[in-house]
Amino acid sequence: MMLLALALVLVGGAYAALAPTSAQADELANADPSKGEQLFLTNCATCHGPGAVGGDLAPSLIGVGAASVHFQVVTGRMPMQANAPQAEAKPPQFTEEQALDLAAYIATLGPGPSIPSSEQVDPTLGSPSNGMLLFRTNCAMCHNAVGAGGALTEGKYAPSLMESTPTVIYEAMLTGPQSMPGFNDATLSPEEKRDIIAFLVEQRGTQPGGLSLGSLGPVSEGLWVFVVGLGVLIGTAVWIGSRSS
Incomplete structure (x- = not known):
């Protein structure tokens, strides 16, 4: 009886750990892990190794979850063209259907986001005002106050979020790609992540102050004041001096 009880506990625990969440089940409902495995062997196994166990060129993908794979593939960061400080976004090489197949295959190898x-x-279901507070507390130091992006160290950079889809933004927060920290649901709840998305989407409309000046905030605004404003004042002073002489 003890052995039977132990076996039931182990089976139940394994199922709870490996079974996909309802969200993942919905998004991957029509995906085909077998097709994803063939795509992986053809396009990814050279670096990530057969079975996605990793190798000298790339890390293991076991346990990274479907969200991480979907983010990397639909943004074109993977397959990576060449070694660089970070993988750059580029036109994706796979369709959305193929990306979901790949994600479904990796999800079968171990639980993950x-x-x-x-x-x-x-x-439309989020709060832009709360999203603004959350974004400026957790994200603005790298991505700029409105998500326009910015430079980091050692050739890395925080990309602009102006054209990123809501799904890609959510997946980036959830998985923390490259230099970005991950924000699990204990750090930022799903509702708070949605609020941040609502704030970022709202920034894509008309600039209430006129010219965006690159959406770089007070730095670019101050530069324009000094370069243009002070330049006009100096030019005017020179012109007045030349007229008086």
Whole structure:
């Protein structure tokens, strides 16, 4: 009886750990892990190794979850073209369907963050005002006050979020790609992540102050004041001096 009880506990625990969440099940409902495995062997195994166990050129993908794979593939960061300080976004080499197949295959290898549902990333359901506070507390030091991006150290950079889809933004927060820290649900709840998405989407409209000046905040605004404003004042002073002489 003891052995039977222990076996049941182990089976139940394994199922709880490996079973996909409802969001992941919904997003991967039509995905085909077998097709994803063939795509992986053809396009990814050279670096990540057969079975995604990793190698000299790339890390193991076991346990990274479907969200991480989907983010990297749909943004074109993977497959990576060449070694660099960080993988750059580029036109994706796979369709959305193929990306989901790849994500489904990796999800079968071990539990990890799942692809968010459409409701989780719907900006109309979020609070832009709360998202602004959260973004400026957790993200603005790298991505700039409105998500325009910025430079980091050693040739790395925080990309602009102006054209990123809500799903990609959510997946980046959830998985923490490259230099970015990950924000699990204990750090930022799903509702707070959606609020941040709502704030970022709202920044893509008309600039209330006129020219955006690159959306770089007080740095670019101050530069324009000094370069243009002070330049006009100096030019005017020179012109007045030449007229008086």
